[in-house]
Amino acid sequence: MKIKKLFLKNYRNYDEILLELNDGLNIIIGDNAQGKTNLLESIYVLAVTKSFLSINDKNLIMFNNSFSLIKGFVQYKDNCDELEVLLNSKGKNVKINKKEIKKLSDYISRMNVIIFSSDSVRTFKDSPSSRRKYFNIQISQINKNYLSNLNNYNLILRQRNEFLKIFNISKKSDNDYLEIINNKYVNLSLYIYNFRKKYVDYINKYLDNIFYSITNLHGLKLIYDSNIDNLDSKMFIDKLKNNLLKDIQYKMTFIGPNRDDFYFELDGKNLSLYGSQGQIRSAVLSLKLAEVNLFTDLLSESPILLLDDIFSELDIYKRNNILKYLNGNIQTILTTTDIENIDRSIREQSNIYKIKNGKIISREII
Numbered sequence: 001m002k003i004k005k006l007f008l009k010n011y012r013n014y015d016e017i018l019l020e021l022n023d024g025l026n027i028i029i030g031d032n033a034q035g036k037t038n039l040l041e042s043i044y045v046l047a048v049t050k051s052f053l054s055i056n057d058k059n060l061i062m063f064n065n066s067f068s069l070i071k072g073f074v075q076y077k078d079n080c081d082e083l084e085v086l087l088n089s090k091g092k093n094v095k096i097n098k099k100e101i102k103k104l105s106d107y108i109s110r111m112n113v114i115i116f117s118s119d120s121v122r123t124f125k126d127s128p129s130s131r132r133k134y135f136n137i138q139i140s141q142i143n144k145n146y147l148s149n150l151n152n153y154n155l156i157l158r159q160r161n162e163f164l165k166i167f168n169i170s171k172k173s174d175n176d177y178l179e180i181i182n183n184k185y186v187n188l189s190l191y192i193y194n195f196r197k198k199y200v201d202y203i204n205k206y207l208d209n210i211f212y213s214i215t216n217l218h219g220l221k222l223i224y225d226s227n228i229d230n231l232d233s234k235m236f237i238d239k240l241k242n243n244l245l246k247d248i249q250y251k252m253t254f255i256g257p258n259r260d261d262f263y264f265e266l267d268g269k270n271l272s273l274y275g276s277q278g279q280i281r282s283a284v285l286s287l288k289l290a291e292v293n294l295f296t297d298l299l300s301e302s303p304i305l306l307l308d309d310i311f312s313e314l315d316i317y318k319r320n321n322i323l324k325y326l327n328g329n330i331q332t333i334l335t336t337t338d339i340e341n342i343d344r345s346i347r348e349q350s351n352i353y354k355i356k357n358g359k360i361i362s363r364e365i366i
């Protein structure tokens with residue numbers, strides 16, 4: 001899929017812009033604090049309905065304004081959509097072809113984006129919950145049902161934890177009720193586990209080769225670390241039972257996908273603990289490029305790739321190789337402070353915009 005046009009009104013430091021994008025590489029040049037990240041963020045918000053930064057939706061509205069509007073025209077193989085996200089003090093409204101969509105899960109599986117920014121690297125340094133959140137969004141983009149099952153899972157998890165507070169182990173009715181909750185909990189947990197597992201396995205089909213093309217190193221793997229790994233329903237229920245006293249003591253549930261984590265291993269060693277900063281960045285970028293392949297395979301539409309300032313800190317990159325690797329089939333929107341970072345031959349085939357203080361000041365086809 002390709003985003004052909006982007007319209008912003010009162011979005012961060014953009015008062016109003018209409019941007020036309022080409023199907024291949026689009027380069028946004030600008031000095032610091034001019035709105036490069038904001039622009040990519042707006043495309044991400046158009047797809048996912050929230051920022052990739054952990055911030056409140058209200059921060060996206062231009063200072064001293066009451067609403068923010070993002071619209072995009074997205075072209076698929078056979079049709080096109082006009083997507084719209086409206087943010088105001090009451091919350092948000094999303095529309096597809098002018099029709100309001102009530103269920104966010106129906107909306108966010110429509111337009112697919114993969115973003116790489118300095119924040120993506122932070123996700124792999126922060127707490128496990130930020131990685132769970134990340135993979136939840138990615139999987140929700142390719143599967144509508146995942147998000148609603150995840151919401152149901154969170155609901156039953158809360159119910160279970162609430163019930164643990166009043167649970168009386170010697171009361172039969174309490175034990176019966178816990179069994180009902182446990183059964184639901186196990187089913188939803190396994191659903192989530194299976195999707196996460198499949199996702200990670202699929203990523204690993206591509207990950208190492210991509211990492212090699214960037215760093216000349218082999219041996220990168222994404223690890224899905226789950227305490228319900230390889231359990232069937234019965235084993236899971238047993239594990240919940242064995243853990244019950246601890247769960248009661250802490251009034252929370254220790255077994256399940258709420259405790260999952262994801263990390264990279266290079267040659268069998270945890271990259272966050274032993275890798276260099278450059279290797280971690282390259283691993284995360286490789287993950288993003290593997291996700292481009294995964295999305296393309298599973299959706300038979302390529303996602304839109306957003307690369308925020310990838311050259312500033314990544315000197316080990318074979319930067320132009322990465323762009324050549326993308327091969328023109330994937331619509332890419334890339335920001336940089338310095339156009340010289342990009343080979344002339346690649347620039348010649350790109351759409352280049354210069355941005356200053358929330359305005360497009362020039363459009364050059366070099």
Ligand SMILES: Nc1ncnc2c1ncn2[C@@H]1O[C@H](COP(=O)(O)OP(=O)(O)O)[C@@H](O)[C@H]1O
Binds near residue numbers: 012062
């Ligand atoms: N809600 C907002 N309203 C107006 N301006 C904003 C808002 N949020 C951020 N900004 C401004 O956006 C600018 C940063 O834009 P950013 O896209 O991060 O720049 P860069 O080009 O360095 O990526 C800053 O000047 C900041 O003050």
Ligand SMILES: [Mg+2]
Binds near residue numbers: 033
């Ligand atoms: Mg930036």
